[in-house]
Amino acid sequence: MSSDDEVRERVRTWLAAHWDPAIDRSEWLAAVVEAGYATPRWPRAAFGSELPEPQASIVEAEFARVGAPGSGQDRTNLWANTLLTYGSAELRERLLRPLLENRVRMCLLYSEPGAGSDLAGVRTSAVPDGADYVVDGQKVWTSNAAGADFGMLLARTDPAVAKHRGLSFFFLPMDQPGVEVRPLRQITGEAHFNEVFLTGARVPAANMLGEPGQGWRVLLTALAYERVALGETNLGAMTRANGRGATDLVDLARRHGRDDDVLIRRDLARLTALRSVNRWNNQRAQAEREQGSSSSLDSLGKLMMSRIVHETGRVQSAIVGPEALLEGPVHPDGDDANFASMNAYFTSIGGGTDQIQRNIIGERLLGLPREPEVDRDVPFQDVRHSP
The missing domain is CATH 1.20.140.10 (Butyryl-CoA Dehydrogenase, subunit A, domain 3)
Structure with missing residues (x-):
């Protein structure tokens, strides 16, 4: 195992040979991923360097020292981290590297007009149909939806069980007739957010992350990485x-x-x-x-x-x-x-x-009592809701 000083010197030497502020960003990110510095904590089979936390932090610090982007994505890239944790081998092979190199544009299809802050209450449905799922519903407050290639979708696949257990998680292709994106204008005049209407949209079953009904668990992982990025x-x-x-x-x-x-x-x-x-x-x-x-x-x-x-x-x-x-x-x-x-x-x-x-x-x-959830163990199809 290399010492901290050896890791630091190796990274500095690599940056001195490769980093140029004028370099094309796509070309640069490809080089960082290839070198294993984009995700220094990840295994080598997933484009990482298998470094322990202190040495991974050294890598990030050296990149920050020269103003070079691209390192530390094993902490902050919610798309790639969620995919690595729950995606199939085929899905990781297809999308992991493009996500690290920022060649795939993503958005989050979580919130809904009728669910408020209770994401376990989403009503967008995903129904099996051959090798696909057919998706119907509406999402809101979706950033970057207009230009996204995929949306990380939380949808209900089983309404007969309690709300947390009937959800599944997908990478939904956004460029298809069943997806309509409408911008939401903010007080600043910009439109970072959108509402997304899903009408007969299709997502391959192979694009599911985790198992059917495991969507809540996948969502918690994705939210954790999102909060890391927002918190830093x-x-x-x-x-x-x-x-x-x-x-x-x-x-x-x-x-x-x-x-x-x-x-x-x-x-x-x-x-x-x-x-x-x-x-x-x-x-x-x-x-x-x-x-x-x-x-x-x-x-x-x-x-x-x-x-x-x-x-x-x-x-x-x-x-x-x-x-x-x-x-x-x-x-x-x-x-x-x-x-x-x-x-x-x-x-x-x-x-x-x-x-x-x-x-x-x-x-x-802080260990305070949980808020009451009277519908927590009720089959979702039996939960009362506003029309």
């Missing part, structure tokens, strides 16, 4: 459709002459502290996952990042001052502050609402 860095909440990323708040404070303001400095220090604590919490959650168990700490990280994003918008508006009442290209700082404040709300929804994260934290971390 929710860049989507601060990045605009035009590609402009998050504002450097310290630089903003200097430009507006607020860097000596005691209250602004306090707020900036608080944000820095929150990010540090969240990073430590995510490391703790990762250590638990390395021991083979899912971690409710992911919910704590996701909830904390939601707070950080909202706080960032508030502090950004405070720095800009009255200009935050304005928008448009003539007032770029005010426009960005408005965007940061309004767009922060979607981070309170994606990956499970803030309220759901608080329930998980209360029940699984």
